[in-house]
Ligand SMILES: Nc1ncnc2c1ncn2[C@@H]1O[C@H](COP(=O)(O)OP(=O)(O)OP(=O)(O)O)[C@@H](O)[C@H]1O
């Protein structure tokens with residue numbers, strides 16, 4: 001049995017909007033093992049992004065526990081959560097979320113600044129990562145000077161900056177056509193296979209979910225179906 | 231790490247819109263006022279200190295009452311003259327060590343066929359007086375020598391006088407002849423530049439010669455310099471002299487026709503005027519700095535809103551609250567610093583302008599712009615701090631944003 005990296009135990013997320021309550025997550029259980037490739041599927045509004053944000057320590061549950069390496073993260077303060085985000089987790093977003101005023105290279109070095117990595121090391125590592133996603137020629141370009149697929153590859157390089165254990169990708173191909181999308185997926189596959197990263201990917205596309213070893217189906221903030229692809 | 235944050239801050243500043251720069255107007259008006267004020271104030275104090283403190287704190291000056299203190303060199307206006315008898319009386323006063331009498335007269339000067347009317351000062355012929363006057367004025371020869379016993383028609387020339395300050399056509403060299411009241415005097419020495427305009431524009435000749443060529447009474451004096459004995463309180467000495475002179479000159483208390491100036495007194499009076507001016511200007515400066523600070527706070531709030539998403543991104547890649555706080559503080563600090571730098575420039579320009587205007591139109595060299603490094607550095611640090619303090623609340627707001635909420639913001 002493999003070590004569990006992240007475990008969600010009976011996690012609830014309730015948004016209060018005036019008088020109405022939106023239950024984005026309703027008692028979600030999820031156990032993510034080291035080195036596994038997990039896909040999360042489900043209809044819009046089913047709570048996938050909310051779940052991923054919880055896993056990535058961007059958000060805290062209303063109720064329930066999130067265990068990271070057997071530690072309850074609800075006990076951690078904001079700066080400790082930031083440390084975890086910086087070191088252990090790499091995010092890839094549907095909207096790429098690059099900083100528009102920074103070049104590709106600077107975007108990739110950014111996570112390392114917050115870990116206090118020296119400038120020389122930052123730059124050489126960022127160049128290497130951009131080479132890995134085949135953007136070695138475009139390191140001084142701003143996001144607006146790059147295509148969607150290229151921007152998402154910069155985001156992949158950025159997610160790897162601090163060599164995290166876990167990569168979280170929330171609909172990484174949602175804004176891309178199927179061809180460029182599959183290139184992005186190929187990179188994720190490679191990270192999983194070659195580097196043993198734990199990958200959690202949200203997708204709407206059943207075809208893409210087949211690259212994952214396991215698929216969890218979410219509905220109304222709960223797992224309704226699990227599928228093992230192994 | 232802080233260095234990296236500065237880089238981020240600078241990059242953010244570069245990408246700012248024009249309107250956010252305009253809000254710094256308050257900062258640079260404020261800083262310009264502060265710099266101009268301090269630079270002129272310091273310069274003035276410096277100049278005044280130069281003039282009066284070189285006399286030394288153990289020395290005082292006795293002059294005939296002129297009514298107006300700053301109308302010209304002491305003794306230059308017509309008034310009841312001091313006499314050598316007064317000097318002798320002062321010499322006898324308890325607590326007085328040395329005395330030296332001087333004449334300062336306006337005379338017709340001629341050099342290289344250029345005629346000017348300007349002041350000529352005497353150097354006492356006695357040893358004690360010469361020593362005291364030389365020490366009190368810190369006369370030092372740049373070339374040639376000072377006057378000595380037995381000199382007759384010799385002159386020592388102030389630095390500016392020698393360098394076309396009065397005679398515009400030619401510099402005065404050692405050995406040159408200058409006509410004073412149509413009598414030839416030989417330049418035997420040129421004084422070092424003192425920075426005190428009165429001293430740099432002096433022509434000194436022996437007392438006897440001055441009396442002779444200008445036809446001055448044998449016992450008349452314009453200024454009596456006094457040095458108090460060691461360990462004697464200068465104010466006490468001043469009171470003793472006043473009492474003695476009242477008796478000698480037969481005047482009632484409160485109706486003195488002479489004046490005793492200690493360097494401290496003069497400095498105090500001038501200091502009070504300067505302080506008043508400073509208070510007014512500081513008031514203006516603080517109001518503009520306040521306005522400037524509010525302007526910076528305002529643009530920083532806007533920046534936080536505009537960059538909410540970026541803050542979310544930075545948090546998602548591991549920025550802690552304190553990182554965001556520091557980045558925004560540095561940015562607003564740099565905003566203040568930029569405003570401050572412009573302000574320092576404007577302030578320096580303004581005070582230089584005032585200096586030039588004062589010399590050209592008022593003819594006073596008392597107003598000098600003075601830019602010590604600590605003023606510039608202090609003003610820059612201060613403007614950075616104002617910027618940072620103004621950015622404190624917006625930066626805090628940015629730092630406390632919840633990562634998910636910030637990321638969702640469009
Ligand atoms: N900040 C919020 N305030 C109020 N309601 C929210 C907030 N964030 C999410 N929700 C609600 O929570 C539910 C789950 O949202 P979530 O974004 O997790 O869905 P999703 O599965 O990612 O959907 P999609 O596929 O469209 O991205 C939705 O009903 C949404 O409206």
Ligand SMILES: [Mg+2]
Nearest residue numbers: 048049050170
């Ligand atoms: Mg979503």
